Amino acid sequence: MGEIKVGTASWTDRTLLDSxxxxxxxxxxxxxxxxxxxxxxxxxxxATYYAPPAERxxxxxxxxxxxxxxFNVKAFSLLTGxxxxxxxxxxxxxxxxxxxxxxxxxxxxxxxEEVWTRFLSALDPLVDAGKLGALxxxxxPWFTIKRDNKQYLLEVARRCAPLRPVFELRHASWFDGDxxxxxxxxxxxxxxxxxxxxxxxxxxxxxxxxxxxxADLAVVRFxxxxxxxxxxxxHEKFGYDxxxxxxxxxxxxxxxxxxxxxxxxxxxxxxxxxxxxxNATTLVDLLAR
Numbered sequence: 001m002g003e004i005k006v007g008t009a010s011w012t013d014r015t016l017l018d019s020x021x022x023x024x025x026x027x028x029x030x031x032x033x034x035x036x037x038x039x040x041x042x043x044x045x046x047a048t049y050y051a052p053p054a055e056r057x058x059x060x061x062x063x064x065x066x067x068x069x070x071f072n073v074k075a076f077s078l079l080t081g082x083x084x085x086x087x088x089x090x091x092x093x094x095x096x097x098x099x100x101x102x103x104x105x106x107x108x109x110x111x112x113e114e115v116w117t118r119f120l121s122a123l124d125p126l127v128d129a130g131k132l133g134a135l136x137x138x139x140x141p142w143f144t145i146k147r148d149n150k151q152y153l154l155e156v157a158r159r160c161a162p163l164r165p166v167f168e169l170r171h172a173s174w175f176d177g178d179x180x181x182x183x184x185x186x187x188x189x190x191x192x193x194x195x196x197x198x199x200x201x202x203x204x205x206x207x208x209x210x211x212x213x214x215a216d217l218a219v220v221r222f223x224x225x226x227x228x229x230x231x232x233x234x235h236e237k238f239g240y241d242x243x244x245x246x247x248x249x250x251x252x253x254x255x256x257x258x259x260x261x262x263x264x265x266x267x268x269x270x271x272x273x274x275x276x277x278x279n280a281t282t283l284v285d286l287l288a289r
Contacts, residue, residue, distance in 0.1 A: 006287070009268065017032075045073045048075070050077065055125060061131070070265075072133045085100060086100060095111070116159055134193065139167070139169055141205040153167060157192060164217060171205075174207070196211050199225070220254065226240045242279045250283070251283065
């Protein structure tokens with residue numbers, strides 16, 4: 001069985017800080033990250049979706065964590081075709097527009113290329129420290145299965161090389177009927193890692209919990225099963241606490257997935273108070289049995 005690393009998609013969420021999960025002496029960003037890294041070998045950085053990271057920040061992450069610790073970094077929203085706040089763009093690349101949010105086509109081609117360059121180069125300190133695991137590309141619900149979108153997955157892989165992008169597809173067309181085999185065969189044929197998800201069903205953005213390894217790295221993200229999934233309040237959307245029974249059911253499935261990959265990353269993204277940290281701890285114990 002390949003190595004399984006378990007972590008969470010946040011270590012700085014305000015509700016987590018208020019939950020009491022951190023001890024009183026973990027009262028600075030440095031001490032909190034150090035405390036987290038002593039308990040888990042992996043973390044996902046989601047803040048980079050909302051605003052591109054600064055190289056100095058990435059250097060601090062690298063310096064504040066032990067050898068072998070792994071950061072997965074979520075791609076900036078512009079790079080996955082999501083609407084992106086103009087104020088989140090680098091100041092010198094902001095287009096002259098009255099719009100509050102823009103898409104890739106709203107930027108001059110050279111500015112768009114520069115966003116890619118700066119985003120990737122800011123992660124150099126993590127790369128140099130051997131602590132960058134994967135770049136999470138989570139695509140929007142309107143990113144359907146079609147040739148142009150498949151080609152974009154290949155383009156992302158080329159742009160990121162030698163870094164590892166992993167792909168979370170959020171439109172059911174990728175998994176409808178025979179499309180599921182087509183999708184997984186395409187990813188395997190190009191050695192593109194697939195992100196499996198556990199999430200609420202019955203919504204436009206819902207995809208089934210397909211567990212598959214399409215490369216040497218497999219990723220599973222647990223979004224919870226909140227009945228407020230469509231809420232604009234992020235804590236209502238992700239405020240789900242997995243039961244021990246649910247996690248016990250998942251443990252053998254994750255071991256089986258790990259049999260098909262060299263490394264498997266498991267991220268709890270139910271980030272409300274200390275739900276993700278407690279559930280991740282339980283899952284670590286179950287996988288160790």
